[in-house]
Amino acid sequence: MSPAEHGFWLVSGLFVLLALGLPIAASLLxxxxxxILAVQGxxxxxxxxxxxxxxxxxxxxxxxxxxxxxxxHMAFSAGISExxxxxxxxxxxxxxxxxxxxxxxxxxxxxxxxxxxxxxxxTISRVAIPELLKAGYSKSLAGACVxxxxxxxxxxPPSTIMVLYSIATETPIPELFxxxxxxxxxxxxxYGLGIYVxxxxxPKMRTITVHARTGFQERLRAxxxxxxxxxxxxxxxxxxxxxxxxxxxxxGFGALAALLIAISxxxxxxxxxxxxxxxxxxxxxIFFLIIGAGVFSAALATTQIPQSLSAWVxxxxxxxxxxxICLLIPFLILGCFxxxxxxxxxxxxxxxxxxxxAGIDPVLxxxxxxxxxxxxxxxxxxxxxxxxxxxxxxVLTIREIFRGITPFFFMELLxxxxxxAFPSITLIxxx
Amino acid sequence: MSLRGGCQKLITASRSVTxxxxxxxxxxxxxxxxxVVLDASLRGTVGIAVWGVLELCTxxxxxMIYFGLPSTQSERENFRVSIITDxxxxxxxxxxxxxxxxxxxxxxxxxxxxxxxxxxxxxNRDEVSIGLVEISLWPHxxxxxxxxxxxxxxxxxxxxxxxxxxxxxxAPDQAIELAQTVRQQTL
Numbered sequence: 263m264s265p266a267e268h269g270f271w272l273v274s275g276l277f278v279l280l281a282l283g284l285p286i287a288a289s290l291l292x293x294x295x296x297x298i299l300a301v302q303g304x305x306x307x308x309x310x311x312x313x314x315x316x317x318x319x320x321x322x323x324x325x326x327x328x329x330x331x332x333x334x335h336m337a338f339s340a341g342i343s344e345x346x347x348x349x350x351x352x353x354x355x356x357x358x359x360x361x362x363x364x365x366x367x368x369x370x371x372x373x374x375x376x377x378x379x380x381x382x383x384x385t386i387s388r389v390a391i392p393e394l395l396k397a398g399y400s401k402s403l404a405g406a407c408v409x410x411x412x413x414x415x416x417x418x419p420p421s422t423i424m425v426l427y428s429i430a431t432e433t434p435i436p437e438l439f440x441x442x443x444x445x446x447x448x449x450x451x452x453y454g455l456g457i458y459v460x461x462x463x464x465p466k467m468r469t470i471t472v473h474a475r476t477g478f479q480e481r482l483r484a485x486x487x488x489x490x491x492x493x494x495x496x497x498x499x500x501x502x503x504x505x506x507x508x509x510x511x512x513x514g515f516g517a518l519a520a521l522l523i524a525i526s527x528x529x530x531x532x533x534x535x536x537x538x539x540x541x542x543x544x545x546x547x548i549f550f551l552i553i554g555a556g557v558f559s560a561a562l563a564t565t566q567i568p569q570s571l572s573a574w575v576x577x578x579x580x581x582x583x584x585x586x587i588c589l590l591i592p593f594l595i596l597g598c599f600x601x602x603x604x605x606x607x608x609x610x611x612x613x614x615x616x617x618x619x620a621g622i623d624p625v626l627x628x629x630x631x632x633x634x635x636x637x638x639x640x641x642x643x644x645x646x647x648x649x650x651x652x653x654x655x656x657v658l659t660i661r662e663i664f665r666g667i668t669p670f671f672f673m674e675l676l677x678x679x680x681x682x683a684f685p686s687i688t689l690i691x692x693x
Numbered sequence: 694m695s696l697r698g699g700c701q702k703l704i705t706a707s708r709s710v711t712x713x714x715x716x717x718x719x720x721x722x723x724x725x726x727x728x729v730v731l732d733a734s735l736r737g738t739v740g741i742a743v744w745g746v747l748e749l750c751t752x753x754x755x756x757m758i759y760f761g762l763p764s765t766q767s768e769r770e771n772f773r774v775s776i777i778t779d780x781x782x783x784x785x786x787x788x789x790x791x792x793x794x795x796x797x798x799x800x801x802x803x804x805x806x807x808x809x810x811x812x813x814x815x816x817n818r819d820e821v822s823i824g825l826v827e828i829s830l831w832p833h834x835x836x837x838x839x840x841x842x843x844x845x846x847x848x849x850x851x852x853x854x855x856x857x858x859x860x861x862x863x864a865p866d867q868a869i870e871l872a873q874t875v876r877q878q879t880l
Contacts, residue, residue, distance in 0.1 A: 283778035283786075284793040285771035285863055292800045311804060312811030315837050316755075316830075322747045325729065325754055328722045507733060514729030517722070538719030539712075546718070546761030547770050604772045643776055 265301065269565030272297045276558070286604040287547075290554030297561030310560055318556035319549055322510065326435065328545040329513035330420045334376035335537035336520035337494065339529045343385040345488040346371035347393075352484040355473030359461035361397050362407045363454045365390035369411030370450045371488065373418035374495035375520065377425070379602070379639050383412025383647040384654055391655045397471040405658040406640075406666025407457060409647040410674075413636035416602060418446035420498055420513065422548075423602050423632050429552065430610035433624045435509035436502045440691040441625045442632065443499075448687060449677050456673045490523050548603055555607040568612050572619040585620050586627070586682055589613055590634055597638020601646060605635055629688045630681060637674050640667050700853050707850045708767045711843070715764035718757040725750045725757075745826045755833055759840025763847040769865040778864075787859060794852050794862045801845040808838040 263271075272293050279289035298307045337343075350364035350371065357363070369386050376382055387408045394404035416423040419439035428435045461467045476484075498516040501507035507515065524534065562568060580588065596605050617627050639647045648663045681688055728750050732743040765771050778786045812834035814820075820830045851862040860866075 279793070279796075280774045281777050282789055282793055283773055283775055283863060284797065285773045287771055288793075288797045288800065291804065292796060295800055295803060308807055308810065311807040312814075315759075315804070315808055315841070316811070316834060319758055319837075320751050320755055320833060322751050322754075325725050325750055328754070328757060329726055329729070332722050332726070506737070511729055511733040514726050514733065517726045518730050521723075521726075535716065535719070538722055539716050540719070541722055542719030542757055542761045543715045543764050543768065543770055546715075546758050547765045547772060549758040550762055550765060550771060599774050599776050601772050644774075 263300075265565040266567065266570065268297060268301050269562065269567035272558075272561060272565060273567070280600075285550075286600070286608065287550035287554035290551070290558040290608070294554065294557030294559075294561040298557070298564065301561070301564045311557065314556050314560060315553050318553055323435075323508075324429065324549075326425055326510045326513045327422065327548060328541050329510070329517045330377045330422060330425065331541040331544050332537060333420070333494070333498075333513065333517040333520040334378050334381050335541055336517070336524040336529070336534070337372070337375040337490075338381055338385050339533045339537055340490065340520070340524040340527045342375070342488065342490045342523065342527075343368060343372045344389050346491050347386065347389045349481075349484040349488045351393075351473065352476050352481050356475040357458065358470070358472065359457040359467075360472060361390075361394055361470075362399060362403060362457045362461070365394065365408050366411040366414075366450055366453045366457070369408065370414045370418055370446060371491050373414040373416075373446070374499075375420075375491055375516075376415055377420045377422040379413045379415035379636065380646055380650050382415030383409055383650045386411060387651045387654045391651070391658070395657070398467075398469050400466065400666070401658050402662045402666030403457075403460070403467075404666075405648070405651050405655070405663035406670055407453070409645070409651045409663055410453065410640050410667065410670040412647045412650070413639050413674075414446055414449060416639075417442050417449060417629075417632055417636060419443065420516070421632065423606060423635055424628065425509075426548070426552075426603055426606045427610070427628045427631060430555070430607055431614050431624055431628070433628055437625050437692045438628050439499065439502060439509070441629050441688050444687055444691055445629055445633070445677065445681055448680065449674075452673050452677055453670065456669060460669060494519055494523070551604055551607050555611065559611040562611050568615040571612065572615040575616050576619055580620075582620055582622055583682060585616075586622060586630065589616065589627075590630060590678070593631060593634035594637060594641075597634055598641050599644055600638070601644070602635035602638060605638065606631060623685065623689060625692055626681070626685050626688050630678065633674065633678050633681065637671065637678075640670065640674075697857065700857055704850055704854050704857070707847060711763040711767040711847055714760045714843075715768075718761045721753045721757045725753050745828070748822065748824070748826050748828050752833060752836075755836055756840075759837050760843070762840055763843045766844055766847045766851060769851075769861070769863055771863065773863055775864060787855065787861060790862050790864075791852070791855055794848060794855065798845060798848045798852070801841060801848060805838060805841045805845055808834070808841055812838045 276289055276293045279292060298310055347364060347368035350367035354360040354364045365386060368390060369382050372382050372385055390408055391404050419442050421442060424438040425435060428438055494516055497519050498512045501512045639645060642664050648660055652658050652660045652663055728746045732746040735741045735743060812831060815834045816831040821827050822830055854860040855862050
């Protein structure tokens with residue numbers, strides 16, 4: 263059997279195992295192990311598989327993952343999302359759709375202290391959805407705006423998915439973090455504008471309660487009341503941007519500050535312990551994926567498939583924009599079935615050599631991949647954010663939220679189109 | 694005590710042990726955080742680096758990953774695609790999962806074999822890291838082999854749990870309930 267045929271069976275086997283429901287890490291590990299044994303033989307497998315679990319995980323810089331996860335947990339336990347939502351309401355509550363836009367802004371604010379889209383959706387939905395429903399918003403708009411807003415958790419730094427992309431492609435974390443800020447703001451603006459138009463055009467939404475306009479002093483006070491968010495974002499992004507700290511150090515300072523804020527706000531030891539346990543077990547689950555992806559990549563490399571594929575794509579002479587679109591479409595499909603972390607680690611061994619060969623900026627591609635994983639979090643059937651919002655608010659059904667997602671899905675595609683058409687939106691912060 | 698009763702006790706004990714391991718490894722986050730902050734602060738203020746903090750944190754990260762892995766199996770927290778299995782009748786779903794669990798046990802068993810051999814080899818050669826601080830690497834490698842062995846054992850326990858109690862080895866109970874709710878709400 264030729265190496266290419268081995269590669270074909272490897273990838274096909276992976277799809278079969280994934281479809282049958284074996285955990286993604288174990289599927290990658292199984293196919294990778296079988297591939298290495300088949301192509302390289304027992305001797306090479308003995309060396310490769312004996313050392314790979316160490317070489318893919320024993321890296322000081324990877325500490326950033328548990329630290330950012332812990333920081334997000336502490337921010338969640340401290341309940342700082344509530345203040346963020348209140349501040350956003352004071353600023354925006356008086357305009358049509360203002361409360362829903364405030365929920366989006368609160369998601370963006372919480373995203374600056376949490377790297378997880380699920381945590382962001384779960385946190386804000388508890389605070390915002392009862393208020394949205396009370397004000398007369400439809401269940402589908404209320405659920406959909408928070409589920410979609412939650413996706414900002416992985417686009418606005420710090421972001422766990424960006425860290426994983428960085429591990430898979432060796433793109434610097436600070437550059438990815440900086441590059442995520444402007445697309446994050448753009449996404450908030452487009453969501454806000456979209457909600458405004460939806461509320462204005464829908465006659466049923468005319469009965470929505472609109473808050474009274476507040477004075478500048480009150481707005482300023484509400485903003486300062488959410489000082490914890492500003493402080494945490496300042497610590498992480500400030501130290502990174504000024505070059506005072508590496509990503510790992512920034513995560514360390516951020517986690518410590520979040521822990522202190524949580525303690526000062528009366529978070530119990532049991533909650534802190536649960537945060538530590540959850541961060542630890544999420545880290546283990548993520549690294550199981552990284553180990554699986556490492557073994558699978560090693561097997562794939564022996565088949566020469568990534569190299570052959572990038573050489574073949576090179577012969578097509580596609581315009582980089584067309585190539586980016588072609589590379590992103592599978593993510594749109596994959597996002598319907600696979601979670602964000604797995605999607606990045608699963609695809610990068612094959613996709614990234616093509617990106618490099620075509621001269622596409624890895625930072626730009628990283629942000630686009632993160633955007634695609636965001637879309638995956640709200641599209642059926644595996645729209646994790648939708649499930650989270652429905653679980654935290656039993657009054658909403660999954661079907662209602664998915665119905666409300668449609669306009670947001672197109673808004674997301676619009677943002678992706680803008681980022682592809684104008685790469686400087688993403689790259690201006692890093693170049 | 695009957696064989697069934699003994700197995701049930703083993704399942705419960707194993708879950709408690711893996712949860713406790715996850716709890717302890719979670720605490721390591723605090724040690725890593727303090728180590729990183731202390732090192733960065735001292736370097737930034739008085740220009741002194743904390744000796745060995747980088748190596749210690751790497752060791753702790755490995756402990757966190759490999760001793761945390763058994764808990765991800767016992768709590769069924771590993772990422773998976775359930776789109777097809779959710780549509781299967783429960784009995785077929787459990788049967789397929791049982792076969793896949795066997796495959797996982799074989800693969801993990803093989804990986805344990807390779808990592809134990811690498812650990813023993815590292816110990817015999819007294820393999821050391823190249824860097825500012827020279828430390829032996831065999832504890833790291835033994836930790837990996839031990840963690841993977843406990844994970845393999847936990848997978849066997851999940852198999853027992855499937856046989857005795859009909860518990861899905863990969864999907865948490867809430868996920869199965871959620872899949873049923875989704876099916877009811879969307880079909």
